[in-house]
Amino acid sequence: MSTTAPRLLQVRRSERVTPRMIRVTLGGKELAGFGGDGPDRRIKMFFPVPGQERPAVPRAASGGPVWPTGEPRPAIRTYTVRRFDADAGELDVDFVLHEGHGPAAAWARDARPGAWVGVSEPGGRYEPDPGADFHVVIGDETALPAVATVLEALPAGVPAVAFLEVADAGEEQKLPGSARIHWVHRGAREAGGPLAEAVRTAEFPAGAGQAWLSGESGCVRDLRKHLLDDRGLDRRKVYATGYWRAR
Numbered sequence: 001m002s003t004t005a006p007r008l009l010q011v012r013r014s015e016r017v018t019p020r021m022i023r024v025t026l027g028g029k030e031l032a033g034f035g036g037d038g039p040d041r042r043i044k045m046f047f048p049v050p051g052q053e054r055p056a057v058p059r060a061a062s063g064g065p066v067w068p069t070g071e072p073r074p075a076i077r078t079y080t081v082r083r084f085d086a087d088a089g090e091l092d093v094d095f096v097l098h099e100g101h102g103p104a105a106a107w108a109r110d111a112r113p114g115a116w117v118g119v120s121e122p123g124g125r126y127e128p129d130p131g132a133d134f135h136v137v138i139g140d141e142t143a144l145p146a147v148a149t150v151l152e153a154l155p156a157g158v159p160a161v162a163f164l165e166v167a168d169a170g171e172e173q174k175l176p177g178s179a180r181i182h183w184v185h186r187g188a189r190e191a192g193g194p195l196a197e198a199v200r201t202a203e204f205p206a207g208a209g210q211a212w213l214s215g216e217s218g219c220v221r222d223l224r225k226h227l228l229d230d231r232g233l234d235r236r237k238v239y240a241t242g243y244w245r246a247r
């Protein structure tokens, strides 16, 4: 967690991006000075527990974060800054409405204008290598918000391919940039399996590439190994993060 206290923000509006993805637009006085957007910027989100109006958030202190006493701790999950507009004072976060019954997805589904949530300072930032011969971007629907920001940041004129697993054709989104997008439909199969198969059997552009991949943790681990061992990508050029774990 960052050393500054999380900001308490309020929902301005929400809209369905696809049947299973909801975009929640946040705003509020405490959004002033937020650390901006860019490729793959992550935030910790603090969700109120049922029956609570505002989540408890820690106060920044020199010895580390200090939690208010006597208040239940929030559920904390990691999300991506899909869009930050300093002028409009708005922050968009896209939530997958998965079927795993988690507090974050449930909060996003039910969030009405005025609902409170805590948001940390954004961390991370992907640095596309301007010298890479090609770029590979791999992810599932939880990664789509980050994928959109990564694709936007890739250098023009360099071959780029993306492999993206979603439930079905209705979950495909319009994405920025000029990468060749391969949508992979999961259907009734286990998360990550169809994506791993698509990547393993794909032809990559020639040369030394750079890869960004995120999604279900087991799949990410498997594909990272594939990129290093079978495709010979340089370990420093493979940026992999497990986003969630199938149980």
Ligand SMILES: Cc1cc2nc3c(=O)[nH]c(=O)nc-3n(C[C@H](O)[C@H](O)[C@H](O)COP(=O)(O)OP(=O)(O)OC[C@H]3O[C@@H](n4cnc5c(N)ncnc54)[C@H](O)[C@@H]3O)c2cc1C
Pocket: 042, 075, 077, 078, 079, 080, 081, 093, 094, 095, 096, 097, 098, 099, 100, 101, 102, 103, 104, 105, 106, 141, 142, 143, 145, 146, 241, 242, 243, 244, 245, 246, 247
């Ligand atoms: C750096 C980073 C960035 C992320 N950005 C985003 C983002 O922008 N948008 C987004 O939607 N997610 C994002 N995620 C993933 C998100 O944090 C997880 O999906 C998280 O588990 C959701 O919390 P929850 O409270 O809804 O479910 P949890 O309480 O964590 O999990 C409850 C159950 O749901 C299952 N589950 C969790 N996620 C999924 C899923 N996607 N599909 C199927 N089952 C699932 C779990 O296996 C568990 O059984 C990101 C994760 C990381 C690490």
